[in-house]
Amino acid sequence: MRMKSLVQDAEETRLAIDMIGLGARMQMLESETGLSRERLLKLYKEIRGESPPKGMLPFSTDWFMPWQQNIHASLYMSLRRFVVEHANLQGLGATLQAFRMYREQVANNGLDQVMSLTRAWTLVRFFEARMLQQTGCTRCGGHFVTHAFDPEHHYVCGLCNVPARAGKGKRAMREAGEALA
Ligand SMILES: [Zn+2]
Structure with missing residues (x-):
């Protein structure tokens, strides 16, 4: 006991x-x-009012790399950094507060909520394990989630180099992305 x-x-x-x-x-x-x-x-x-979903989230840094997921992950990490620096929160407290701000921000911009709390928590753990890092975009100066040890000199982010298929979500993403600079 x-x-x-x-x-x-x-x-x-x-x-x-x-x-x-x-x-x-x-x-x-x-x-x-x-x-x-x-x-x-x-x-x-x-x-x-229901049982939790069964199974684990796949534990891979690659989930955060596709275009849309990367922008959302980058937005989340920027908010978390803001919380750590300005709200005097750390650890889980910072993770939860940043997630509340992330939810608010995507709702205000009419975007889908791509990151779940458990995803955000996993992302923070990857940063703590130094498997992921934030890299500055050489064009817009925003900070984006990349694999650790990726070369940083010529990095261009997903907002400056938008894939054609991004379509109509592009403008809303760009607006949300202004928080990253
Ligand atoms: Zn950029």
Whole structure:
């Protein structure tokens, strides 16, 4: 039996409720709280009214590289950096706050929400493991998610070099991307 204070238990429950409300999946909940799987499943069902999706998110940095996903990931990381620098938050607190801002920003720009909270959390872990980095675009000066150790000298971002198939989402993405500069 685990010895844990009531205060800590209450704090972790509050955090789990917060994360479930933002759409966290089980792997994130289990990793970020000390609560039992049974307890988390119960909370999840109570809050979302259904069981959590089964299976893990694929754990690969490549998910963040296709055009649209890269812009959203870059937007998220810029917001997170802002939160760390200006809101005096770190770790999970910064990840959650940046995600709230990201949701607001894509909604304001009429964009689809491409990043889920669990994706955002995974992205931050890739940064912490130094598998991904932010690279400055040589044309617009914005900061974008790239693989670590990719050459930086001639990097041009997805907003400056938009694929033709991007179509009508392009302008909205560009507006959202202004936050990256
Ligand atoms: Zn650019």
